[in-house]
Amino acid sequence: MSKTRALEGAVIRTRLAPPRVGNAPVNRDKLLQRLDAHRDRKLTLILGPAGSGKTMLLAQWRKRLAEAGARVAWFNLGSDDDVTLVAAYLVESLRSADLDIRTEELVLFNRSGGKSRNSFLASLIDDLTDCDDEIYLIIDDLHHSTAFGILQLLDALLDVLPAKVHLVCGTRLRPLLNLGKLQMQDQLAELDFSDLRFDLDETQTFVRTQGLPDLTPDHIRRLHEMSEGWAAGLQLLLFSLRKEGQVERFFERHESKPALSQEAALASYLDSNVADSLDAEALDFLCSISVCRRFNAELCEVLTGNPSAHEILRKIEGEQLFLLPIDTPDVDTWYRFHRLFETFLHSRLQRRGEDAIRTLRRSAARWFAGQRLIVEALRYAGEAGDEELMVELIDRSARRMSAAGQFRQLIRWCAQLPAALYRERLNIRLNLAWAQISCGHFDDFRENIEGILVLPEHETPLVEFEIQLLRAYGCASLDDSAGIVGIVEPMLQAALPADPFLLSQISSLALTGYTFSGRFALGREAIRIFHKHLPQEQPQHRNYVADAMIGSSYLAEGRIRDALAHLIPFKDNIVLRGKVGPDVLGNLIGSLCEALYQFNLLDEATELSETYGEMVDAAELPGGILTGYRIRARLESVAGRVQSAFQTLQRLEEIGLQRRLDRLIAWSLYDQFGLALRTHHLTSRDEIYHRLVQLAEKYADFSHCAIAEIPMLCALATAEKLLYEKASPRDCLERIDIAENHCRNLGRGAMQIQLGYMRCIVLLNDGKQAQSLNAASDLLCRAEEMGALRVLADLGEIAHPLAVLLGSRERSDAARAVLDVVPVDGPHGASAPSKLGGAQEPLETLTDRERDVLEQLGKGYSAKSIGRVLDISPTTVKWHLKNAYAKLGANFREEALSKARHHRIIS
Structure with missing residues (x-):
C-alpha cells in the first residue's frame, strides 16, 4: 500500500501547519531560552487560556528547533477527533517533517478501531529510531483530547519514546496524562499563564508594531495594566484604539472598566467594542466565513458572493484582527480565526437564523466536495442537514474506503443518515455490508443483506x-x-x-469450509x-497470504513442518514488514504462533504473540479469535503464568458467549480443563468438565463441520480425565478409541498422535512396558516427521514416566527432538511454574548492560529496537541476552523475563 493511500481522505492538511511566524509581532526570547534549556525532556507543556500566546510561542520554537537541525512535526488536535484520526495526524505530521514513517500499522490501527495500539507504537518507534536527528512532535489544542482512548495512546507513546524524541503540547487545561511519573523522572517541562503573560518590554514591542506612533510610555504602561499581559486583551485594546483615533478619549473611556485578563471580559469587550468598530459589510463578511474552520479567498467568495474576498482578507489580516494565516505551501493562502474571535463571530451569526446558516454550510459543503475534500464536505453537509448531498458523497467514497479498510468511518457516516435515504444505493449497501461484517455488526449485516436482495440490480x-x-x-x-x-x-x-x-x-x-469438513486437500487446491x-500484476504479498492460508490448513491437519514451510515466508515478507491488513493478520497470526509453538520455537512464538496478538481482538472470524487466544494461553502456561493462562481462556469463553459461538466456548472449556488437570485445580476441574459435557450433548449428531469439534473435545477431555484419575485400563482405552474416531473423521493428525501417547501411557500403567514403548517409539518418529514436537510435553506430568523410559533407550535424532522438549523435573510438566519461576537465586549477578537489555526486552522491543534505544548493535544485544539467559538459567525469552521479574531484576 502506498504511503499516501493509507491516509487518503482522512487528513486535513492545513491542520499539519502552524501559523506563519512572520506574523508574530513579539519574539519571546526569554521563553524560548527557557524552552531550549529543557529541550531534552520527554514532554513539554505550554498551558494557558485562549489568547495567551501559546500557539505563536510554539510556532516560534518550532522554527528555532528546525533551524538548529531538529525534525519538527506539528498538528492541531480537533474537538471531534477520535483515537484513529489522532493516530493518522500523528503519522502524517511526522512524515511532513521528512521522516520515513510507514503507514501499514496505521491502517491496522484504523481498521481495528484503535485496538492494535502496541503494534502501531512499536512500528512508529522503530521508524523514529532510524533517524539520527532530534525529533519534536508538537500538538496544539491538546485540551480537545477528552476521549480516554486518545489519552491512553499519548500515555503509551510517552512510555516508549526514545531519548531523542520529544512531545510538546499547547493546551488550555492540564491534560489527564501520567504527569506524576514524568515529574519523578525529571522528564516534564512546563510553562503556564504566569509565564506567558507579556512583561512591560514585550507589551511595548507589541504596541510599536501596530502603527500607533502617538502613544507615550505612560500610555503603553496603562495598556499593559489594562490587559495584564494577556496578548489577546492587548490586541483587542489596540484594535479599538486604532478605530477610535482619539488616544486620550480612549483611555478616559476605559478608566473604570475591568482589566481584560479574563476570558469573559474579553468576550464582553469583543461584543461591545470590536463589533462597533467594524463596518457592517466587514462584520457580515467575517460572520459568513466563520461557518468554516478553515477558509481561503475562493471559498470566502463562494460563501459571501463578494468578488473582492481576497482584498478583504488581506485588509483584515493587516489589522491584526485574530485572523491567522496557516503556513502551507498552497498557492491560495488558507486562514483560520483565533478561537476567541471565532466564538464571537458564531454568536453574531446566530442572529441571522438557522435557515441562513444552513445555506452557508450547504455552500461550504458543495465547495469542499468540488475540491475532493470529502471529510470536510460531509461535515458541513451534515451541519446543513443536506442529507442528499451526504448520500452522494458517501456513495462516491464507499468503495475507496472499503479498499482502504476505513470500515468504522463508513459506518459512522451512514449512521448520521436515515437508512431510507440510501436504501436504493446498492454501492453504499454492499460496502456497508463489508464494513458491518468486518466490524462485528452482525445483526445490522443480516438486515442489510436482506434489504439488498430486494433491489433489482442485485441480479x-x-x-x-x-x-x-x-x-x-x-x-x-x-x-x-x-x-x-x-x-x-x-x-x-x-x-x-x-x-x-x-x-x-x-x-x-x-x-x-473444506478444512472443517476434513477435506484439507480440496481447500488448499481452491x-x-x-x-x-x-x-499477473497483483502484488506479491497476495501470494504470501495465500501460502499462509495453505499453511493454516496444514496446521489443522497436524502437519507442522508443512505449515511452517508456508507460514514462515508470510512472517518474514508480510508480517514483519507490515504489509497486511488486520483482518488477514488477525485471522492468521494465531496459526503462525501455534505452528512455531508446536515446533518448539517458543521465543519466536512469544515475540510474535506479544507484538501482534492484539490483532486477534480486531479479528472477527471465529478461527482467528480461537487460535489467537489459545496460543496466548499456551505460552502463558509454559512460562509459568498459570493464572494469566486461565484468564486468557476465560476471556475466550466470554467472547464465545457474547458472539453465541459455542465452538469457542467448548475450546475454552477444554483448555481450561486440561490446565486444571495439569495444575491440580481439582474443584474447578470437575465443574469445567461438567459444563463441557452439557455443551457437547447439544451437538452429538454433528459431523464433518466446525461444530463437530465440540463432541470431539468432550471425548478428548473424558479420555484425559480417566487417564489422570487412573481409571481402569479398559475404560481408558475405550474412551481413547472414541476420541480417536472423532479426530480421524475431522482429520486432526496431531490429536491422533496425542491420543496414541495416551494409549501408550495406559499400557505402561497396566504393566505392558514393551508394548507401550514400541508403540511410543513409532509415535516419536511420526511426531518428528510431522513437526509436532510438543504434543508429548503438553500432556504434562502423566507423560514423564513414559518419557524417562523412552529417553533411556531412544538414540535417534528424531526421537531426541521430541523427548528433549519434555521437562521431567517439574511437578506439572510443561506448565510447571516451579521450573520457570522458582525461588532459586540467579547463578551470577547480571551486569548493568544485561539488566538494561532485559528491561527493554520486557517492553516488547526487538533486538534491533533495543540496539537503537541503547546505542549498541543488534549482535551485541543478542550477546547480552545470551549471557543473561545463562545466568538466569532460562532457555527462552518468556522464561528469562519471568525469572527477571521474580527476582526484581527488572520492573
Whole structure:
C-alpha cells in the first residue's frame, strides 16, 4: 500500500501547519531560552487560556528547533477527533517533517478501531529510531483530547519514546496524562499563564508594531495594566484604539472598566467594542466565513458572493484582527480565526437564523466536495442537514474506503443518515455490508443483506457473486462451515470474476469450509486455483497470504513442518514488514504462533504473540479469535503464568458467549480443563468438565463441520480425565478409541498422535512396558516427521514416566527432538511454574548492560529496537541476552523475563 493511500481522505492538511511566524509581532526570547534549556525532556507543556500566546510561542520554537537541525512535526488536535484520526495526524505530521514513517500499522490501527495500539507504537518507534536527528512532535489544542482512548495512546507513546524524541503540547487545561511519573523522572517541562503573560518590554514591542506612533510610555504602561499581559486583551485594546483615533478619549473611556485578563471580559469587550468598530459589510463578511474552520479567498467568495474576498482578507489580516494565516505551501493562502474571535463571530451569526446558516454550510459543503475534500464536505453537509448531498458523497467514497479498510468511518457516516435515504444505493449497501461484517455488526449485516436482495440490480452476475460471498462470509462469522460450503461450492463451478478482492475472498472461504469438513486437500487446491486466476500484476504479498492460508490448513491437519514451510515466508515478507491488513493478520497470526509453538520455537512464538496478538481482538472470524487466544494461553502456561493462562481462556469463553459461538466456548472449556488437570485445580476441574459435557450433548449428531469439534473435545477431555484419575485400563482405552474416531473423521493428525501417547501411557500403567514403548517409539518418529514436537510435553506430568523410559533407550535424532522438549523435573510438566519461576537465586549477578537489555526486552522491543534505544548493535544485544539467559538459567525469552521479574531484576 502506498504511503499516501493509507491516509487518503482522512487528513486535513492545513491542520499539519502552524501559523506563519512572520506574523508574530513579539519574539519571546526569554521563553524560548527557557524552552531550549529543557529541550531534552520527554514532554513539554505550554498551558494557558485562549489568547495567551501559546500557539505563536510554539510556532516560534518550532522554527528555532528546525533551524538548529531538529525534525519538527506539528498538528492541531480537533474537538471531534477520535483515537484513529489522532493516530493518522500523528503519522502524517511526522512524515511532513521528512521522516520515513510507514503507514501499514496505521491502517491496522484504523481498521481495528484503535485496538492494535502496541503494534502501531512499536512500528512508529522503530521508524523514529532510524533517524539520527532530534525529533519534536508538537500538538496544539491538546485540551480537545477528552476521549480516554486518545489519552491512553499519548500515555503509551510517552512510555516508549526514545531519548531523542520529544512531545510538546499547547493546551488550555492540564491534560489527564501520567504527569506524576514524568515529574519523578525529571522528564516534564512546563510553562503556564504566569509565564506567558507579556512583561512591560514585550507589551511595548507589541504596541510599536501596530502603527500607533502617538502613544507615550505612560500610555503603553496603562495598556499593559489594562490587559495584564494577556496578548489577546492587548490586541483587542489596540484594535479599538486604532478605530477610535482619539488616544486620550480612549483611555478616559476605559478608566473604570475591568482589566481584560479574563476570558469573559474579553468576550464582553469583543461584543461591545470590536463589533462597533467594524463596518457592517466587514462584520457580515467575517460572520459568513466563520461557518468554516478553515477558509481561503475562493471559498470566502463562494460563501459571501463578494468578488473582492481576497482584498478583504488581506485588509483584515493587516489589522491584526485574530485572523491567522496557516503556513502551507498552497498557492491560495488558507486562514483560520483565533478561537476567541471565532466564538464571537458564531454568536453574531446566530442572529441571522438557522435557515441562513444552513445555506452557508450547504455552500461550504458543495465547495469542499468540488475540491475532493470529502471529510470536510460531509461535515458541513451534515451541519446543513443536506442529507442528499451526504448520500452522494458517501456513495462516491464507499468503495475507496472499503479498499482502504476505513470500515468504522463508513459506518459512522451512514449512521448520521436515515437508512431510507440510501436504501436504493446498492454501492453504499454492499460496502456497508463489508464494513458491518468486518466490524462485528452482525445483526445490522443480516438486515442489510436482506434489504439488498430486494433491489433489482442485485441480479447482475457480478453483484450476485459479491452478495453470495457476503453471505458466505456471514456464515464464517457464525462458525457455520457447512453453510460456507453450501454457498461456495456451486460458485467454484461458475464463471469467475476478474476482481482480485472477490477472487481472494472466495478462495479463503472455500479453504475454511473444506478444512472443517476434513477435506484439507480440496481447500488448499481452491487457494491455488483461484490465485492462478488473479491478474499477473497483483502484488506479491497476495501470494504470501495465500501460502499462509495453505499453511493454516496444514496446521489443522497436524502437519507442522508443512505449515511452517508456508507460514514462515508470510512472517518474514508480510508480517514483519507490515504489509497486511488486520483482518488477514488477525485471522492468521494465531496459526503462525501455534505452528512455531508446536515446533518448539517458543521465543519466536512469544515475540510474535506479544507484538501482534492484539490483532486477534480486531479479528472477527471465529478461527482467528480461537487460535489467537489459545496460543496466548499456551505460552502463558509454559512460562509459568498459570493464572494469566486461565484468564486468557476465560476471556475466550466470554467472547464465545457474547458472539453465541459455542465452538469457542467448548475450546475454552477444554483448555481450561486440561490446565486444571495439569495444575491440580481439582474443584474447578470437575465443574469445567461438567459444563463441557452439557455443551457437547447439544451437538452429538454433528459431523464433518466446525461444530463437530465440540463432541470431539468432550471425548478428548473424558479420555484425559480417566487417564489422570487412573481409571481402569479398559475404560481408558475405550474412551481413547472414541476420541480417536472423532479426530480421524475431522482429520486432526496431531490429536491422533496425542491420543496414541495416551494409549501408550495406559499400557505402561497396566504393566505392558514393551508394548507401550514400541508403540511410543513409532509415535516419536511420526511426531518428528510431522513437526509436532510438543504434543508429548503438553500432556504434562502423566507423560514423564513414559518419557524417562523412552529417553533411556531412544538414540535417534528424531526421537531426541521430541523427548528433549519434555521437562521431567517439574511437578506439572510443561506448565510447571516451579521450573520457570522458582525461588532459586540467579547463578551470577547480571551486569548493568544485561539488566538494561532485559528491561527493554520486557517492553516488547526487538533486538534491533533495543540496539537503537541503547546505542549498541543488534549482535551485541543478542550477546547480552545470551549471557543473561545463562545466568538466569532460562532457555527462552518468556522464561528469562519471568525469572527477571521474580527476582526484581527488572520492573
